Amino acid sequence: MILRRAALAAFVFAALDLFVVLPVAAAENDTAALVAKPVSFPDMALGPATAPVTIVEYSSLTCPHCAAFAENVFPMLQSKYIDAGKVRFVSREFPLDIKAAAASMLARCAANGDAPKFFEATTMLFKQQQELVDHTTETLTSIGAKFGMDQGAVETCVKSDATLDKLQADQNFAYNQLKVEATPTFFINGEMVKGAMSFEELEAKLAPLLKH
Numbered sequence: 001m002i003l004r005r006a007a008l009a010a011f012v013f014a015a016l017d018l019f020v021v022l023p024v025a026a027a028e029n030d031t032a033a034l035v036a037k038p039v040s041f042p043d044m045a046l047g048p049a050t051a052p053v054t055i056v057e058y059s060s061l062t063c064p065h066c067a068a069f070a071e072n073v074f075p076m077l078q079s080k081y082i083d084a085g086k087v088r089f090v091s092r093e094f095p096l097d098i099k100a101a102a103a104s105m106l107a108r109c110a111a112n113g114d115a116p117k118f119f120e121a122t123t124m125l126f127k128q129q130q131e132l133v134d135h136t137t138e139t140l141t142s143i144g145a146k147f148g149m150d151q152g153a154v155e156t157c158v159k160s161d162a163t164l165d166k167l168q169a170d171q172n173f174a175y176n177q178l179k180v181e182a183t184p185t186f187f188i189n190g191e192m193v194k195g196a197m198s199f200e201e202l203e204a205k206l207a208p209l210l211k212h
Contacts, residue, residue: 031178032190038092039173040166041108044118046078047088053209055087056187058094058174061103062133063183065196067126073199086210091122094171094183099136102158104167106140109157110147121147 035056055077059066074089081087095101103125111118124143125132132139144154157163174180179192186193188205197205 031187031192034177035187035190038170040169041093042113043090043092044111044115045088045090046115046119047082048085049088051082051086051088053081053087053189053206054090054187056090056092058092058180058183058185060094060096060100060183061107061122061125062095062097062100062129064129066184067129069184069196070123070126073197073202076199077202081206087206091119092170092174093167094174094180094185095167096183099133101164101167102136102140103132105158105160105163106144106154108163109153109160110144110149117147 036054057066057069059069077087077089082089093104095104107118107121107125110121121143124146125139128139128143140158141151141154144150144157149157178187182194184196186197189209193205
């Protein structure tokens with residue numbers, strides 16, 4: 001079963017519901033410092049590190065609102081701001097279920113550290129979100145094949161202890177230290193923005209940060 005190893009993540013994700021969320025005590029600049037540092041996985045980012053605005057998104061590959069952002073908002077953000085060097089966009093995993101965890105692991109394996117490939121993989125997964133939910137094994141195998149992974153490589157990927165440990169560590173950090181509770185959650189230059197945004201709403205938040 002391709003998801004056998006990933007099923008262990010269920011215990012971690014279910015345990016998150018048992019935590020008591022405390023008021024955020026850290027100052028905003030402290031939060032920004034925490035957000036700026038990747039934990040276990042290296043950041044998958046598009047746009048220059050010197051960009052005046054950094055957006056960090058925590059998303060789940062089975063989250064419909066995350067898929068809508070990826071399909072309807074991100075392409076415009078990329079063409080107008082990321083490719084222009086004004087925004088650096090960082091994608092981080094916050095899987096809400098076992099299937100999202102397996103998909104996140106696959107995207108990491110498919111990319112092998114290459115950010116554009118990672119975004120290509122997650123775009124495919126978001127576009128096939130319903131298939132991912134309904135036919136998980138087949139969808140992961142199909143998408144893996146587009147990156148040169150045979151079925152054995154896909155199974156090895158989603159059963160990897162090391163990859164799962166990193167995924168869990170990063171999610172626990174986001175939940176406990178950054179107070180991420182749902183997806184999508186964005187940090188725009190360290191300021192938390194919860195929930196989906198339209199492109200117009202996002203632009204309104206970017207405008208004051210890009211004034212010189």
